[in-house]
Amino acid sequence: MNEINEYYVQAELAQAAYATLSTGEPSQSELLKVGMTFSQAENFASQWRVVAQYNHSETIEWIDELGITHEVVTSNGLSATVFENVDGQRYLAARGTEITDLNDIATDVIDIGALGTAEHQAQYAALSAQVQTWLDNDVLLPGFTVAGHSLGGFLATNLALDIPADVAHTYLYNAPGVTGVINGDLLGGIVNALSPGTPIAIPAVVSITNIVAADDVVSLVGLYVAPPIVLTVESQSPIGAHFIAGVTDALAVYSLFATIDPSVSIETISGILNAFPGDTENILESALAAAGAVYGKSYPCSETDRDIYYTNLYELQNVVAAGGQGTIVSLANLPVAEISAMAKSDPAALFALLQLSPIAITGMSQSYVPNDGSLDVENYSAQWFEDRASFLFYRYNKSALPRMEGSITFEDFTNPDMTAEANSYSRQGDFYKFGSAAGEELGGWDGNDHLYGMDGEDKLQGLGGDDYLEGGKGQDALSGGIGNDTFVVIGTDSDYDTFDGGADIDTIRGSDGDDTIRVHDFNPASSVEFIDGHLGYNTIAGTDLNDTIDLSQTIVLNIDKIDGGGGVDKITGSAGNDIIYGGAGGDTLNGGGGENWLYGGTGMDTYIVGEGINHLIDEDRLGIIKDQQGNVLNGGVWQKVGTGQYQQLVTATTATMNSPFTIQLGEGQQVVLESFTSGDYGITLVDSILPATTADTTLIGAADVDDTLGDTGGNDLIQGLGGDDLLYGGAGGNDRLEGGAGRDNLQAGDGDDVLVGGSERDIFLANFGSDRLYADEELSVAAAVAQGEGTASGLQGEWLDGRAGDDTVVGGAGDDLLLGGRGDDILIGGAGNDNIDGDLETISVGRDWVATRSVGNNTYSTSYSHAAIIDPGEGGNDVIYSGGGDDWVNGGRGNDWIDGSDVLVVGLSHFSWYLEAA
Structure with a gap:
């Protein structure tokens, strides 16, 4: 013993x-x-x-x-x-x-x-x-x-x-x-x-x-x-100190501490007891409560019931006897720096610091408190350790508190009885306040205040002075007020905080570890001049809501990425180099100045470029790219104009294709589409020179005779000449079918076929393969788009159906019907009043087909006689130029790019977008 x-x-x-x-x-x-x-x-x-x-x-x-x-x-x-x-x-x-x-x-x-x-x-x-x-x-x-x-x-x-x-x-x-x-x-x-x-x-x-x-x-x-x-006994009067009951009561705690740590000295225990401030009638209960907390026990002090004291003491003795021994370290008189250093390296000392207890019990074989993360050192900043250690030191060494104007006051809202103060609530004093899990409103005054929300939803207001504010866990509102204030974020919290820097130069700062600065509505009105992630891997993050993160007026340092998360977010980067992730949803990403990397995630994202160099990586290869004036830069057909050089047919914007696709906007201004392939972002690359066709066999019909000509299975050239001809390439091969004069019916086969109608009203039915259908003559895409702005004939035009495959379908001067069918198609309407549908396909059609338009209750519909069409249930990502005339355009399914000033119907597209629409 x-x-x-x-x-x-x-x-x-x-x-x-x-x-x-x-x-x-x-x-x-x-x-x-x-x-x-x-x-x-x-x-x-x-x-x-x-x-x-x-x-x-x-x-x-x-x-x-x-x-x-x-x-x-x-x-x-x-x-x-x-x-x-x-x-x-x-x-x-x-x-x-x-x-x-x-x-x-x-x-x-x-x-x-x-x-x-x-x-x-x-x-x-x-x-x-x-x-x-x-x-x-x-x-x-x-x-x-x-x-x-x-x-x-x-x-x-x-x-x-x-x-x-x-x-x-x-x-x-x-x-x-x-x-x-x-x-x-x-x-x-x-x-x-x-x-x-x-x-x-x-x-x-x-x-x-x-x-x-x-x-x-x-x-x-x-x-x-x-x-x-x-x-040390509770009563310090000469008579009270003499009675044996008081001596026994005191020795009960001394004995408990000696059971916990057989090497502890009387002097150490007395030092701990003497450290407890305030009324000496409760020092034994306070010591018992401090020790009990280490073992997960709550022992509130009772000034009137000594039996509760002994009941609790015996319970704790049994816990200790069952294997709860350790080494008792008195923190009461240690310097602040030593308390802080111990708490950073020993969970027992950190627990004591959290409890503001002068007792740390180290070296125990097991922990008696829940592993809720409260003893994870990375959850606390270096400033928190210093301030909390100062709180503990001054609580048990009140004589060391400064007594002049501008002194300090410590408060802990988890333990309201835990205070240390001198010149209480002097306006010029510095307030150190620690919140609880309940959430509080913590306010400073004119001094340099340090406010810690800890857990819960807190409202921290620094007011005057250069204040230090940590919101902690929970959704917190931090307001600096006047002075150069610092808002500190520790670790990762699923809840977002709001910041109001107020006057002067204010900073949001991370800790020594990996931090996530989570915001929902951050903009220049937040009046935060700097965001500094400090050490570690740091993120500015949004929420699953529709967030606005505008860093255009904030200097950003040591931030590894900006991540909007879920929702439809609007994110604007800083003047420096930013990495921005939009996450899921149709986000708007603006890199700002510098060289930026913009990751769109899923959904139809909008990228605002024009300042610096912006690299775009979009998960589903979609998105709208706009300049600072709101002009759409991407989509449509980009025709080759030189070696590795392409030009957008409508905007004349130029780009270089040298692995990434780089759109040139001006000196020092670029948009780089990483890992680009034709079709990404609605951009379709075409050559300025039409591919040549070669024929193994040429079949020519008789003039003014209604011919029926079929291919041989090779690469055939089939010319109907005059008459209402039926030409088909169904046996295979890459065929070229030329209708010539007359009302012809041209039907492609399984290859990549070219169908050219000639004069009068023709019917074009493509098949499998990437076919090209021309109402009148074969044209480059650029020439076809230009022709579409010409003069309409006013006559009923062609029936052109791309069906399956990635097809190019070009109308003429008449009122044409253009169907894309399945696949990623280019549909160019021409000068007439065209009906264009990106995804429908033909079941049957006669030469006397008629399209009838009707409008009612903002509903636009087209019916056909002598023809039947079907929705195949799938569609591609189509590029549609409606051209001149009064056109009706339905993009259908897929992610379509549409250029026109006509009636535009989104249809079943998951996303549809276009340059201009009336």
């Missing part, structure tokens, strides 16, 4: 000696009378039995004046008890002074105070005789231990001096010394002069432990017989 544990055991025996007890189990009711609590008495009775108790009594005869003899039973006040523990070991305890016992008081004052020896003391004479009797009867065995409080301690001292061979150890509690005042004045003066603070010489064979409570006066009487071991 640790010696501190033994101090507690012997103190309880000294207290129990005050009770009137019978042999056997100690009476709990009697123990209650001498100051034990219910649980304390129950615990004591379960561990001890009474072997014998001696209470001095003496019958005195006296004869009165009439000669009558009388007997009077008197007592000199001595009471001594022999206790036996569950292991059969026996101990002696002598009762001390009882305020109600005049004999004890007389003994103390006269025999001890004046004479300082037991030579003339009746109590000691009776005790000595009774002990000898017990030794003779084996009630006590040589080598026993004796304990005593106050007078009991004085008696125990003299017993040890008289029979050192029989007394193994003596424990004194607030006991007076020897020599007294009369003799002590002279002797004490000599001793103090020769060796100040040294007790009188005691034979080496006598072993005495002298325990005294701070501020006890009885122990100051006489000279110490052993160096005093000074305890």
